[in-house]
Amino acid sequence: MWPNGMRCAVSFTFDFDAEEVWIGEDPTNADKPGVLSQGTYGAKIAVPLILELLARHGVQATFFVPARVAERHPLRIKEIVAAEHEIAHHGYTHTSPTKLSREEEEQELVRGLDVLGAFGVEVVGYRSPSWDFSPNTEELLQVHGFRYSSNFMDDLRPYRRAASSLVEIPITWILDDAAHFWFDGATWTKKISTAEEVRSIWEAEFRGYHRLEGAFVLTMHPQIIGRPYRLELLEEMIEFVKRHDDAWIATCRQIAERVP
Numbered sequence: 001m002w003p004n005g006m007r008c009a010v011s012f013t014f015d016f017d018a019e020e021v022w023i024g025e026d027p028t029n030a031d032k033p034g035v036l037s038q039g040t041y042g043a044k045i046a047v048p049l050i051l052e053l054l055a056r057h058g059v060q061a062t063f064f065v066p067a068r069v070a071e072r073h074p075l076r077i078k079e080i081v082a083a084e085h086e087i088a089h090h091g092y093t094h095t096s097p098t099k100l101s102r103e104e105e106e107q108e109l110v111r112g113l114d115v116l117g118a119f120g121v122e123v124v125g126y127r128s129p130s131w132d133f134s135p136n137t138e139e140l141l142q143v144h145g146f147r148y149s150s151n152f153m154d155d156l157r158p159y160r161r162a163a164s165s166l167v168e169i170p171i172t173w174i175l176d177d178a179a180h181f182w183f184d185g186a187t188w189t190k191k192i193s194t195a196e197e198v199r200s201i202w203e204a205e206f207r208g209y210h211r212l213e214g215a216f217v218l219t220m221h222p223q224i225i226g227r228p229y230r231l232e233l234l235e236e237m238i239e240f241v242k243r244h245d246d247a248w249i250a251t252c253r254q255i256a257e258r259v260p
């Protein structure tokens, strides 16, 4: 499945949710600047640090962006595009399609494509804000020209979906920074993981994907992974992957193109 005798694929993906994840979780958060500042950190501080780190290692990544984040932080999107990372769809607002009517869902998709497309990129990938589909999602993605989805946990390898021509690039909570590091006022007693704990899980998972010739897709959020100790973890993960000559680092779009 992978080019040039490569044994597995690796994709570093960033869900650039910024303030929208907090507003999507509770619309009253839109009036709470302290709550929103957690998301602002992603746009203001984390994305520039991540872009610098990726550039230093020559890694091309995929950024899944709610289009309202692109409207609020257009300069950051321009910087991501200028660095030739992939931009993919992550809703207009950060609202699960399962909560939307068919019409509302289609409006979210179309508005998102319009806003992101205005940055001069072709958007072919979709990651739902909830990693879930409504009964209409797959058909709407097909109608609007998407080529891949990155939403489901049922495989280690990308595959062609049965109900459409979309490629699925599977994800998992295990490889999501939020599962290990998410913290907010409602999870006060939760322990925040050390980098060492997460590194040991991610490296062991990688060894399995490598053995089984899968696509190791890390899902990260700038506001979460972009803290100093976690950026060290990201850098160490890039270096760890690069020590495997037969691991192909690619964008989700490049991975999707390998699926027959």
Ligand SMILES: [Zn+2]
Binding pocket: 015, 017, 021, 090, 094, 129
């Ligand atoms: Zn998100």
